[in-house]
Amino acid sequence: MHAARPAVAIAAAAIVVGVVGARDAAAHPLGPPPTAVVRAAGRDVIVEWRAAPDDAIAVGEHLGVLAAGSTAAFQDGAAQVAPPAADEAALAASPALRDYLVDHIAVTQGATACAAEVAPITDFVRDGARVVATCPDPVTSVEVAISMLTDVNDAYRTFAVGRETAPAQTVYTVDNPRQTWRFGVAASAGAGRLPALVAFAAVLVAGGGVVAWRRRGATPAADDGATAP
Numbered sequence: 001m002h003a004a005r006p007a008v009a010i011a012a013a014a015i016v017v018g019v020v021g022a023r024d025a026a027a028h029p030l031g032p033p034p035t036a037v038v039r040a041a042g043r044d045v046i047v048e049w050r051a052a053p054d055d056a057i058a059v060g061e062h063l064g065v066l067a068a069g070s071t072a073a074f075q076d077g078a079a080q081v082a083p084p085a086a087d088e089a090a091l092a093a094s095p096a097l098r099d100y101l102v103d104h105i106a107v108t109q110g111a112t113a114c115a116a117e118v119a120p121i122t123d124f125v126r127d128g129a130r131v132v133a134t135c136p137d138p139v140t141s142v143e144v145a146i147s148m149l150t151d152v153n154d155a156y157r158t159f160a161v162g163r164e165t166a167p168a169q170t171v172y173t174v175d176n177p178r179q180t181w182r183f184g185v186a187a188s189a190g191a192g193r194l195p196a197l198v199a200f201a202a203v204l205v206a207g208g209g210v211v212a213w214r215r216r217g218a219t220p221a222a223d224d225g226a227t228a229p
Contacts, residue, residue, distance in 0.1 A: 034148055036105075036160040036172075040139040040183040045107045045114060049148060049158065050128025057083060057125060060091040062152050063100055082125070092121040097129075101148075107133035108143045141182045150174040 034051035051059075054074050060066035066083050073081045082088070091097055098118040107114040114133035121129050135142060149156035154174040161169040166185040170176075 034156065034158045036146060036158050037163065038144055038160055038165060038181055039163040040142075040181075043135050043138055045133045045135065045139055045142055045144065047105050047107075047131045047133070047144065047146070048128065049101070049105060049131065049146070051149070053082065053125050055149060055156070056128070058152055059097070059100065059149065060087075060094075060124075063091075063094065063096045065091045065094045065096055088123070088125050092124045097121070097124065101129055101131055104147045104149075104151075105131045106145045107135065108145070109135040109137065109139070109141075112136055114142070139183055141180060143178055143180045145178045146172040147174070147177045150177070 032052055034049065034055055036050075037048045039046050050056075054071055057066060057074050058071045060083070061068060061070045066087055070083050070087075073079065074083075083091075101118050102116040106116065112135070114135040116131055116133040119130040119132060121127075144160075146158050146160065148158055150173070156174075158172040159169070160172060160179070162181055162183070164183060164185050166182045167179070170179045172179065
């Protein structure tokens with residue numbers, strides 16, 4: 001049950017900000033806003049970042065790995081065409097994507113930047129990416145900076161939750177790109193007790209949203225087996 005709590009908390013934050021911050025909704029037209037889960041293990045800080053497919057495609061287009069117009073093609077309500085499988089694979093394997101991730105997800109312990117690496121990416125558009133930052137000392141408190149996509153549109157924000165952290169969650173924005181996290185903080189007894197509506201929204205976050213994928217050169221059945229991590 002504990003593993004599901006980050007997704008539920010992200011969904012709760014998304015619902016609240018979605019209600020009070022509707023002016024930014026155009027930045028996330030086809031799904032939930034980008035999300036991150038922050039955790040620590042020994043000297044490592046692990047940040048798992050993912051976004052709705054159109055936002056992930058926007059990263060690829062911004063980097064010049066995906067063709068211009070790829071985001072608009074996916075956002076087209078009538079056609080909603082995803083990039084070709086070969087192009088998505090090229091994005092997942094792209095050094096430019098790895099450079100972008102470590103430039104926009106950074107961890108600092110004291111005054112020292114933690115050395116960041118990107119774990120192998122299988123499907124960035126659907127599953128996102130994992131950045132692992134190794135710090136000089138065992139991690140108890142670090143600053144994590146996330147600025148993914150704010151260089152594409154400054155209305156983007158990332159909803160982040162931690163595993164046994166203080167704070168339990170935060171929202172990264174263009175004006176608030178950094179947060180200090182303390183680790184080893186036990187969750188409160190009622191942390192996972194949220195309304196059924198929020199739990200349903202968590203399913204959308206965990207599954208990447210209800211999206212009809214239409215890949216060039218592939219039948220719908222070919223994509224039905226895709227699973228979220």
